[in-house]
Amino acid sequence: MPPPSSANSWLIARRFGVVIDAGSSGSRLQIYSWKDARVVDGGRALNALPKVEKGTQDSEEWSMKTEPGISSFADNPDGVAPYLAPLIEHARAHIPPSVQPDTPIFLLATAGMRLLSSKQQADILQVTCNFLRSQSNFRLDSASAAGPCGSSVRIITGEEEGLFGWIAVNYLMDGFTGSSEDRLTYGFLDMGGASTQIAFEPSHKEQDKSENLIDIRLRLLNGREVHHKVFVTTWLGYGTNQARERYVGATVDTHEAHRLPPVSSAEEVVLDPCLPKNLRLPVSPLDTFSSHPKTPYILLGTGSFEQCLQQTLPLLNKNAPCPDTHCLFNGVYVPPIDFSASHFIGISEYWYSSEHVFGLGGAYDVIQYERAASEFCARDWTDILKQHEVSRQQGRLGGDGQVEQDGQVVNTGVWGPQVEIARLQLQCFKAAWIVNVLHEGIGMPRIVDPGGNSTGHDNKAEAQAQRMGLGRPTFQSIDSVGDVSVSWTLGKMVLEASKEVAPLSTEDRPLVDPLDDQPSGTSVIKPVRPPFFDFASIEDRISGHLPSSISRQSLGFSPVAFFFYSSLCIILLFLYRMRHRLRSTLRRYRRDHDFGYESYSLEDGTRSPSPWSSSPNRLSFDPIFRPIKHLSTTLGSRPPRLPPVQARSYAPSLRRTRNSPTRSFSYPLAKSPNGLSTSDTINGTATAFVPGSPRLSDGNIVSNGSLSSLTSRSRNSSQVNLSSIGPRQMTSRTSSGSHAPIGSLFLEE
Known part of the structure; x- marks a missing residue:
């Protein structure tokens, strides 16, 4: 369909945002929109957050889902582009082209991607970023430490899911209006296939004692900021699908430990109370959660909800060591929860397992819930399949397993097309898992006083919940409020819309995501980043090549x-x-190189730049070796010992064969650091520097007068008397009492 026209009055001053929830079982694109904060009328509307709603006028077109999850492309990253193409095309078709460059798009991956290796994560994120940049005009962040597309394409933590979900729930329940003293916030529970989260705002009394609270900042339309301190944590591996895999592995291991000697049949039958009665479900070999041999098994359902509760209870790992004073399950710290005053809302699996099969979504009653689960588990699987087929043929859309006529329930066990066979197969297990997580894990009481606490806060919470179509129970599962679906993606968009509101003061800090807003080093929750070593x-x-031990x-x-x-x-x-030996080796290496370069200068009579030279006009390696030299001199606790210096006194003298002036010749050498040539004239005689010659503290070559106090490396001096030999002949080296500095040549006329 063509993009909507800008002449549409609904589009005037409307802002858009796109979020792709890349989950473990599929990716869902959701389009949101809100009015520009600068055109919102004054009055009471300014004392609220921007009104975020569906991003399409057609309520059914704002969302689109594709399967499977993006993590399924771990071994085939090139398949990501055609996988995402329908989603991006859907967004482009429903957002005006003129506003697309200003429309942020986010692809935020959850638990499924967190289970992959760092290389697989990086490959998928890179391909996704490249595809979005080339195939859409939506706004993307620049590359940063968060990823190739910054924060626009990344993997979010389970804690971030919980924080965004907490924002969404309280946004829909008007939890951010009113004064800070009267403001009520709801706790948030979310359970997916791989993980489960909890997020709530502890009471003021508990906030002073609680640890690891996250500061959430939002901005109302009037520019005023609201602050909440929220505790959030996640249990990776405690979603329904991951818990089911661990359960099957433990069940098969128990069967292996207690089975009789092996029989000749090609498959083994394992009794499973968490499956409907007589349901036979094949199980592939389990490598991750079980240590049994790779043998095919058949799980045979016995349909006992009570036994299922008992067998799934150890999966909570309640006996894990608790590093703090208060833990819920698996050794995870959570501040104490006052359920008489705190009210929780659950989404995702809490809603699906309650509403789609039992028809018990909304206010939660544990007695009613367990009764419905027991009846369902005890039903024969063939009977469940028959009822499902009848429901499919008749096109029932209720999804709650009930058929009503004239306001009366005339049949049960009838499900709509959205209830798939896989849902019915695992419904018994999922129901038991939810009950255990709520009551044995989180600690929610099974029996709650109907009268409850009569404080002013609770009365207001009850009135607010009733106004929004919700009851007053301690826990309730919901899927939407009004026509807006409850999802952590909504919370992300509420935060993005809040960022666009101008602050009251220029000194106010800009709004950022909660985990990016914590003081450095104070938060124990870290964003997902691929590790340097995977x-x-x-x-x-x-x-596979290592023993299990x-x-x-x-x-x-x-x-x-x-x-x-x-x-x-x-x-x-x-x-x-080895620090002393390494230091000595480094010094010897530098000394040998210095000697070699200066020797070449003496032989060819040219100026050869040394790589160790510090002259600004020459190549210098000092910046490279200075840190190494400094390290070598500081690592050792004592300097290397040098042999003692044997001082001998020499009385060098200069002999002239004639009274005529003596012509002195010296080879041009590299200049010393003080700018003087390494060839100086002593008493009218040219002297040339040779490595190892003694120097004074100022760097000059020792004169005749000073030479007697030092030791020369050469004990011979050479003189050349050109008058005593023929032309182009050279005298032999003599050893006489008179010595000239080494390197001096005298030519007599």
Whole structure:
């Protein structure tokens, strides 16, 4: 369809934003929009956040989903472009071209991508960034430490999901209006296939004692900022799908430990109380969550919800060591929660497992929920399939398993087309897992006083919840409020719309994402960045060649990381022990190079620049070797010992054969650092510097008068008397009592 026309009154001063939720099972594109803050009418509307709503006038066109998850392209990154093409085309078709360059687009990947190796993550993000830059005009961040497209294309942490979801829930429930004393906020629970999150604002009393609180800043339309301190944490591997895999692995291991001697059948049957009765479900060999041989198994459902609750309870790992004073499960610290005053809202799997099959979405009653789950699990699988087929043929759209006529429920167990077979197969397990997470994990009481607490805050919470169509229970599952779906993507867009509001003062800090707003080094939650060394991927490649006794699961730490850091420590210790020898070697190397360059200068009579020269007009390696030299002189605790100097006194004298002036010749040499030539004249006689010649403290060559106090490296002096030999003949070297400085040549006329 063509893009909407700018002549449409709905589009006047409208801003847009696009978010792609790249989850573990699929990627969903969502288009949001809001009015420009500069055109919003005054009054009460200014004391609220920007009104973020669906980004299309057609309520069904604002969202689009594609499957599978983007993480499925880990081994085929080139498949990302055609995978994302329908989503980008959908966004381009519903956002006016004139505003697309100002429309931010975000592809934020969640738990599925977090399970990949760092190289796989980097490859997918790079291909995604390249595709979005070349195939769309939407606004993308520049490359940064967050990724090739900055914060526009990246992997978000489970904590960020929780924070964005917390913003979305309280935005829809008007939790950000009113004064700070009367403001009410709801806790947020989210459960996906791979992880589960919790985010809530502790009471003022608990905030003073709580740790690791995240400061969330938002800006109202009047420019005033609102602040909340929120605790958030995530449990990776505790989503329904990952928990199911761990459960199956533990169930098969238990079967292996208690089974009778092997039989001749090609497959083994394992009883599973978390499947509907008589459902036979084949299981592929489990390499990750089970240590049993790679044998095909058949899970046979026994349909006992009570046994399923018992067998899934150990998956919470309640006995894990707690590093702090208060932990919920798997050793994760969470501040104490006062459920008499705190109200939680759950989305995603909390809604799907309650509403789509049981028809119990909304206010949560544990007794009613467990009764519905027990009845469902105990049903025969063939009966469930029959009911599902009837529902599909009749086109039932309720999705709640009930058929109503004239306001009366006339049938149950009838589901709409959105309830797939896979959902019905795992519904018993997912229901048990949710019950255990809520009550045994988070600690929500199973019985809540219907009267509850009668404080003013609770009365206001009840009135607000009723006004928004929600009840007053401690926990309730929802999918949408009004016509807006509750999702962490909505929270991200509320934050982006809030960033566009002008602050009251120019001194106000700009709004940023919560994790980027924490003081350096204070937050224990770090953004997802591929590590410099990907130990996990190395372990994956070599795990099949290592015995199970030295695996990460057996040792409790990474053996590859241990080997790497141990080797690094050994190398550093070796270098430290060899520091004196290394320093001496470095000094000898520099001295030999200095001698070689100066020797060449003496032989050819030309000025040869030394690489160690500090002259600004010559090539110099001092900046390179200065740090090494400094390191070599500071590592050692004592300097190397030098042989004692044997001082002998010489009385050098200069002999002239005639009274005629003596012509002195010296080879042109490199200048010393003080600008003088290394060839000086002593008593009218030219002297040339030879490496090893003694010098004074000012750098000049020692004169005849000073030479007696030092030791010369050469004990012979040479004189050439041209009058005593024929032309072009040279006298032999003599040893006489008279010595001239080494390197001096006298030519007699």
